Amino acid sequence: MAVQGQEVDAPYIGLWTRLASFTQDDLAALLHGKQVVRGSLLRGTQHLALADDYVWVRPLMQVILNRTRQAAFGRVTRGVDVEELGALARGHLAGRTLTRPQLRDLLLERWPEADPTALGFSAQALLPIVHTPPNGLWGRGGATPFTLAEEWLGRPMECSPPIERLVVRYLAAFGPASVMDVQMWSGLTRLRAVMEAMPSLRKYQDSAGRVLYDLPDAPLAAEDVPAPVRFLPWFDNLVVAFADRTRMMTAEQRKAVCVGAAVYPTFLVDGTVGGMWDLKDGVLTVEPFHPLPDAVMAELASEGARLMAFAGVQEGEIAWSPPRSSMTTS
Template sequence: MGRSPALSNRAVGVATLARQHLLERAEMPAESMVGHLLGMQAQAPFPPYFGLWSRIVAFRAEELAGLIENARVVRIVLMRGTVHLVTAADAAFLRPLVQPILDADLRTNTQHRQALAGVDAATVAVIGRELFADGPLGHSELGESLARRFPDASPSSLVHAVRNLIPLVQVPPRAVWGKSGHVRLMPLEKWTGVDVETNPSPERMLLRYLAAFGPASVADAQSWSGLTRLGEVMERVRPQLITFTSESGAELFDLPDASRPELDTRMPVRIIAAFDNLLLSHADRSRVITADSRAKLFTRNGVFPPVVLVDGQVAGEVKLTREKARSLITVVPYRRLSKAHQATVAAEARRMSKFAAPAAAEHEVTFAEVV
């Protein structure tokens, strides 16, 4: 068998940005975009709004807020054991596929495993479901109720166990634009009316991952999902795929008819939301961020701010400060930007500012020193 054709980092990057609708904003309903992206990381409530603003023409925050309020999209623990915003159908599809991550966490989590030692997980799950009979519960309410049944275990650890054992969604007003609210939980099936799939296809999951994040290696897919042994699954779908070789020598898989634009394709300035999966879904992230930039960005235990892409690569981070009559965006560049690039970055930043703070009378953009 001959060696697969080579793809440069730039070729891989432009292909990924095309799939992510970051080369050209799409005229697509928000629900369809969330589905296409196979979820958006959402441990903070509002970054997905900015992620959709970056990808959809004339996106309105009220559209996503309505989908959350109507249970069309939900926030639930999924890939990598983190909270994601997904369609209700994808929550039911993905949760059983990533359940092994959450089961393993109960055995390995240093914060909770000792407190849960001797507690029967199956019993916790049964009792946990019963507690939601009358509606959503906050963490403290759920913990207090569980502690009455399991007095020797920590309430917070019991809540963590239920959150891992039962598909629980965070219900409104949490994550509704313009509103605030503490986390309140409800079983997925009760909140959405959608039953969790009993035999979800990991092959389908990988094909959808490639549609949104490809070309990608097995290691990339494992980094996105948090799962292991996906090489076996990829082998089963190999006949449906084509392969390439990355600059590092890794085998990259892709859908035959997926977009792979020419190398000279224009890559416009884009501001990428905090926690965006674009930066978290590959083992080799050089397609969108250099090693130097990655060292500057990922210094906060996985928490990172919005970033700006210039010519397809992370070129700095963005800080938004909102006041009653003024919205200020500070761009912190990771390298020197030309005057032309500064102008286009400033224009995109002002557009984001007007989306984030439409009532502000002033929208100011400043550039900090290169870090």
């Protein structure tokens, strides 16, 4: 439904590691064709989503965006009427695309004493805004363009979409999961009553006694299903989808992977986090959390070569960092 897009290249790597045949041009074509858009969604952070999903997910996220805007900029925008700000920003964007600084400067004409940064980011929170290509293309930086989503897509946002729809989509990807897991992934709160009132959901209980929910026809994978090594990008959904991240890593490993608001790139071994990686200046640095068998090292080397090829690295090399021997696997 949506992949994290705070780091521009991350969605490409996240899709590459999951799909049998995927190229950078595949996602670029979807962005140019308006089938996929980039904007603020889950947890109020940047995501890429199918246009068909954006139009109903974005309205559900408005409460989160309002809350985060108030927390970040409420104090420095006390003299700004929020409704007027939203209406004025919409008027400035009607029929055209502006960068955040351009929109900020136009809003400053109305509120010259306000914090400039707060005005630009407030508009992004208050309105359904998408960031159009070339923003979101592999390796492309620069100023962030603001376009009204309704105009870019040629259709309005859905009115009052049901939260249950979001719960079902989450469980289809990540179930079985707890209420807290769904809330962590989405940023929404007070979902317990919603999920308890969904009679079709199947219920399980984990070893700690927590209730886990799943779709009624969702199969459970056998414990001995092979899980090949995988390289996950920054902020990968598999890592951020659960409140209980011990499914993926130990508490000590989480301190290295999840630092502040950042979630660093990791690699999976047998379905759990085995270490971290970085690709810079043609060198793929692989840092295991603990010693790995030779067969796994060989598999990582092969997958790492594929990753560098996908990233367009010519004659790259792999640098193996010593294992963080103090980090256990349990």
